[in-house]
Amino acid sequence: MRRKRVVILTILAAVVIGAYIAVSGVKSYIRTLDANLKRLAELPVSDVDISAIADGTYSGSYQVFPVAAEVRVTLRNHRIAEIELVKHRNGQGAPAEAIPGRVVEAQTLDVDTISGATYSSKVILKAIENALASAGK
Numbered sequence: 001m002r003r004k005r006v007v008i009l010t011i012l013a014a015v016v017i018g019a020y021i022a023v024s025g026v027k028s029y030i031r032t033l034d035a036n037l038k039r040l041a042e043l044p045v046s047d048v049d050i051s052a053i054a055d056g057t058y059s060g061s062y063q064v065f066p067v068a069a070e071v072r073v074t075l076r077n078h079r080i081a082e083i084e085l086v087k088h089r090n091g092q093g094a095p096a097e098a099i100p101g102r103v104v105e106a107q108t109l110d111v112d113t114i115s116g117a118t119y120s121s122k123v124i125l126k127a128i129e130n131a132l133a134s135a136g137k
Contacts, residue, residue, distance in 0.1 A: 032065075037119055040064045045125040047109045048132035051078045059086075060131025062123050066091060069120070069127040071100065075135070080104050083128060093120025103128060 043064075053075055061070040070087040073080060083100035090096065096117035103111055109129055113121035 036064050036066075040067070040119050040122050043122055043126065045109050045122065045129055048129060050075060050080060050107070050132065053078070053132060053135045056135065058131040058135040060127045060129070060134060061087075062126035062130055064119075064123060067093060067119050067123045069124045071124065071127045071131055073128055073131040073135075080107055085124065088120065088124065090117070090120040093117040093123075096120030096124055099124045100128070 055075050055077065057072055057074045059070070059072050061068070063069075066089070068087065068089040069085065072084040072086055074082040074084075080103060083104055085097055085100050088094075088097060093114075094117070096114045097120075098114060099111065099121050103109060103125070109125055109132075111125075113125075
């Protein structure tokens, strides 16, 4: 009887310790996620002088966990002719996939983010910025 009680207490202690470790891990994950998203919300997007870039197709990407985007930007006659969203890993940010069309229409990266998809909007804009910045090199 005493041995059975020791086994049950040992199992119970292991469960409590395991739950504590799991909760600590989840809290750490949430803190990291919150910090990443706060940094992303404050991240500036710089416009790029398209007139200084040779015509061609340029690739760029940007990632801040949990959002990532990869784009291909095509320039013709020193204008943004097309932006292909090659990859977009998002949570609820799928509406931000309208951003490339807005950039093509406006011919600038200075476009409004999509309400409710701000993080994905910023990541896509940064991917476009990176593609155009790599073109100038």
